[in-house]
Amino acid sequence: MAAKLKKGDKVIVLAGKDKGKTGEITQVMPKTGKAIVDGVNIAIRHQRQTQNSQGGRIPKAQPIDLSNLAIVDKNGKPTRVGFKMDGDKKVRFAKTTGDVIDA
Template sequence: MGAMRVRTGDTVLVIAGRDKGKQGKIIRALPKERRVVVEKVNLVKKHQKARPGMESGIITMEAPIAVSNVMLICPSCKTPTRVAKRFTEDGRKVRVCKRCGAVIS
């Protein structure tokens, strides 16, 4: 089980499950559980009890999905891609698009 190749702020495409085909930005990454929370994907209803500063009711929120069900969209070629890790000349490890070879920040 290696490191997750997506991180918070990346745009991803959902490739499996109920929301297959949707795109969104990663709001939160949960590396220990190997899950990510993507905006407007995997929406669930939650019954919330009133607390000080919050109101009660049924709220809609994003639930985590497995990282294996999302694919990173390369910022330069705008296509879903797999990610490689490479070292630069100055010794930094960077993520690289497998399709176009561009460095993903």
């Protein structure tokens, strides 16, 4: 199945403890159906000090399920993503407005 959400997309969280928060996707994991979003689903991870890095309690973004994310359209509202043919090219479009997401 084609990926409806991609790295760099601005998304909003639909469910969970961070419901309503927005952020940008930094990584997508299609095999597990999850994505890492900047500033969302943050957990504290304990890091051991090494020669190269300072140790301590580091906040780290954890993966969130793709079903709990929706792309943000130009009006700032969540929308679903569809696919259509634009000439001979397959493009993603916002279902609410019909605008092409990536040209």
